[in-house]
Amino acid sequence: MSDNPAPQSNARKVFIKTYGCQMNVYDSDRMTDALAPHGYTPTTDMGEADLVLLNTCHIREKAAxxxxxxxxxxxDFRDERGPGAKKMLIGVAGCVAQAEGEEIMARAPAVDLVFGPQSYHRLPDLVERARTERVVDTEFPEEDKFAHLPAPRREVTISRGLTAFLTVQEGCDKFCSFCVVPYTRGAEVSRPVAQVLAEARALADAGVREITLLGQNVNAYHGLDAAGQPVSLGALCHRLAEIEGIARIRYTTSHPRDMDDELIAAHRDLDKLMPYLHLPVQSGSDAILKAMNRRHTAAEYIDIIGRMREARPDMAISGDFIVGFPGETDADFEATVEIVRTIGYASAFSFKYSSRPGTPGAGMDNQIEEHVKAERLDILQAEITRHSQAFNAGCVGMTFPVLIEKPGRNPGQVAGRSPYLQAVHITADAGLIGQILPVEIIGLAKNSLEGRIVTAATAAV
Known part of the structure; x- marks a missing residue:
């Protein structure tokens, strides 16, 4: 990477469209940070962009x-600008790029640059090369990309708001038979503790109050400390909780096999660690869980939730489900509906199984017909919605600490988030933004809660 950033007089614009998960949102921000010292500023208007990047996701069917x-x-948009317009480079990043780099170049001649999730630290050099040649970079480099990515300027972090994502772990060693992540993100790798703490302190210094730790299997975190010893996610949360200014800590996404006693105890002991756990189970049927290579049973999953709720009685659970996995019978599906009833999810995401090329599931017999998948998804989503609505209704009359994040949709209104990630709208002055205040939930809207501040005094968190 060049040590001589482009002068500001040569400022260029970059437009990034982000697909998929929170990690892609984080990665898009880091791409912007990597380009900033080289004269690029972000724009939401593709028409003024010198560089257009699609940060892609490969999880769902037909993503490519x-x-x-x-x-x-x-x-077509670039061509319509005419021969006199400034040159616009087009790049594809993310997991589709990682999986189909050469095919993208063959099928889309307009693309100048294709690069995978492990190459963002090399982005400025890749862009410069793309001015004279078409570039593909989808190797898994030996160097730590995070050690080479520049930190965002403080004013940039401030502009991004009071909450922030912080990737602490990447990759996956689980090889679930439906999932492409091990092939597009690589093996599980954890960032060193000092690196994570330094980024968290910089976020806190810029006014961030809440951080969400990200990883494909975030609770498999095992970053090394200064003594070269591995540190668990629970221990990392304890260290992050000591940072002044950080009032809330979340993490996603977790795997049941990595929910250890230390992490459960951290939920018991740390008020800053929010009482909200996203823990995908995917199916309630042991036969399907085995076919999925999840390596846990429904009973083991239910036991984990029980231990978590014992440690933190106010814990709310979120999850992920796949219906119509190859070989799923009516009884298997009913077991999935039953686990929703047993757990009582505050929220959950559910999907029809989609065959991903290169995964074991794609070659399995007994693929389920689409109309059966659709019928099962409708039934499951109705059951999930019933529990989610019941959870939200149960919040009415309760008082929660709410982080006031931004102005609301209406004049005289502010918006924030409950500990359970629910949007909360409050009639209050915008001067309260940035504070965490006790808010009584007084009503329900379609996709949010309505609240009122119990006291004007700020909560020292």
Missing amino acids: EKVYSELGRIR
């Missing part, structure tokens, strides 16, 4: 086709 469709629209 959506990317090609979007690339066609961008190509």
Whole structure:
């Protein structure tokens, strides 16, 4: 990477469209940070961009086709600008790029640059190369990309708001038979403790009050401390809780096999660690869980939730479900509906199984017909919605600490988040933004809660 950033007089614009998970949101921010010392500023107007990047996700079916469709629209937009317009480079990043780099170049001649999630620290050099040649970089480099990525300027972090994502772990060693992540993100790697703490302190210094730790299997975190000893996610949360200014800590996404006693105890002992756990189970059927290579049973999952709720009685649970996995019978599906009833999820995401090329599930017999998947998904989503609505209704009359994040949709209104990630709208002055205040929940809206501040005094958190 060049040590001589482009002068500001040569400022260029970068437009990034982000698909998929929170890690892609974080990665898009880090791409912006990597380009900033080289004269690039972000824009939301593709028409003024010198560089357009699609940060892609490969989890769902037809994800690649959506990317090609979007690339066609961008190509047409660029061509319509005419021969006198400034050159616009087009790049594809993320997991689709990692999985299909050469194919993207073959199918989309307008693309100048394709690079995977492990190459962001090399982005400025890759962009410069792309001015004279088409570039593909989808190798898994030996160097730590986080050690080479520049930190964002303080004013940039401030502009991003009071909450922030912080990637602490990447990759996956679980090899669930439906999932492409091990092939697109690589093996599990954890960032060193000192590196994570330094980034968290910088966020706190810029006014961030809440951080969400990210990882494909975030609770598999095992970053090394200064003595070269591995540190668990629970221990990391204890260290992060000591940082002044950080009032709330969350993490996602977890795997049941990595929910250890130390992490459960951290929920018991740390008020800053929010009482909200996203723990995907995917199916309630042991036969399907085995076919998925999840390596846990439904009973083991239920036991984990029980131990978590014993440690933190106010804990709310979120989850992920896949219906229509190959071989799923009516009884298997009913077991999934039953685990929703047993756990009582505050929220959950559910999907029809989609075959991903290169995964074991794609070659399995007994693929489920689409209409059966659709029927099962409707039934499951209705059950999830029933529990989610009951959870929200149960919050009415309760008082929660709410982080006031921004102005509300209406004049004289502010918006924040409960400990359970619910949006809360409050009639209050915008001067309260940034504070954590006790808020009584007084009503329900379609996708949010309505609250009123119990006291004007700030909560020292």
